[in-house]
Amino acid sequence: MARKTSQEVRTAVHRRIRRKISGSAERPRLAIYRSLGNIYAQIIDDGQGVTLASASTNEASWRGRSGGNIAAAKEVGKTIAERAIEKGIKRVVFDRGGYIYHGRIRSVAEAAREAGLEF
Numbered sequence: 273m274a275r276k277t278s279q280e281v282r283t284a285v286h287r288r289i290r291r292k293i294s295g296s297a298e299r300p301r302l303a304i305y306r307s308l309g310n311i312y313a314q315i316i317d318d319g320q321g322v323t324l325a326s327a328s329t330n331e332a333s334w335r336g337r338s339g340g341n342i343a344a345a346k347e348v349g350k351t352i353a354e355r356a357i358e359k360g361i362k363r364v365v366f367d368r369g370g371y372i373y374h375g376r377i378r379s380v381a382e383a384a385r386e387a388g389l390e391f
Contacts, residue, residue: 282369282371283370284370286369286370289370290367293365293367294365295315295316295317295318295365296317296319297317297319298363299363299364299365300318300324300365301315301318301364301366301367302314302315302384302389303316303367304367304377304381305369306369306371309329309338309339309340310329310339310340311328311339311340311344311345311348312326312328312329312330313326313328313348313349314326314352315356324356324361325355325359327351327352342376342379344376345376346379346383348380348383349379349381349382349383349384349386349387350384350387352380353383353384353385353386353388356389357388357389362388362389362390363389363390363391364390365391366391368381
């Protein structure tokens with residue numbers, strides 16, 4: 273029996289989470305993706321299948337800075353919350369993307385809450 277890679281395990285956990293949660297027009301989904309060097313956050317309305325707001329460390333304003341640390345994750349959380357509030361979104365469903373709620377994922381969530389998002 274072959275062992276699963278960490279990516280296969282994360283994908284399976286994410287699929288299990290997505291069976292239980294989805295975003296709607298009233299309460300869209302805040303989805304997080306983390307790579308080794310960057311972190312990405314999107315607010316998604318799953319009913320229409322559209323991204324309402326996004327923020328990442330891959331944007332032009334991040335050129336030359338490291339995006340793979342907790343400080344960067346806090347900035348992304350604050351930015352995504354500000355962009356969501358500009359569009360009139362106050363309440364979201366948090367989708368940790370199959371990652372453990374720790375480190376950068378936790379920092380994004382806490383910064384978004386501090387900036388005004390409710391979940």
